[in-house]
Amino acid sequence: MHELAITESILKIALESAEQHGAKRVRAIRLAIGPFSGVVPECVQTYLDVLAKGTAAEGAKIEARQLPLRVRCRDCGKEGEVSRTRIECPFCGGLRLERLSGKECTVENLEVE
Numbered sequence: 001m002h003e004l005a006i007t008e009s010i011l012k013i014a015l016e017s018a019e020q021h022g023a024k025r026v027r028a029i030r031l032a033i034g035p036f037s038g039v040v041p042e043c044v045q046t047y048l049d050v051l052a053k054g055t056a057a058e059g060a061k062i063e064a065r066q067l068p069l070r071v072r073c074r075d076c077g078k079e080g081e082v083s084r085t086r087i088e089c090p091f092c093g094g095l096r097l098e099r100l101s102g103k104e105c106t107v108e109n110l111e112v113e
């Protein structure tokens, strides 16, 4: 259900944006996805294939880019990016991190014609 609702909003954004630019077809939809968004691009693609039938985005491909996780260190106060496999402050190695991002799922851009 998670991806279905997300795909509906992605499709809406894509179609509105395509219309604004006078595009006839949407070929690809590029997403920026945070590591904790829980969004699986393959699932979005599956739903899009169904939802986009008969619209300008029919047959559009989902291309997803993983965003880094931004954190603030409670020990040294700096902000940085960490990977999912190495969650520690990149400056002091501290582990008391505050998560600043990671749940995003946004349409970064579209490929249209």
Ligand SMILES: [Zn+2]
Pocket: 073, 074, 075, 076, 077, 078, 089, 090, 091, 092, 093, 094
């Ligand atoms: Zn630190």
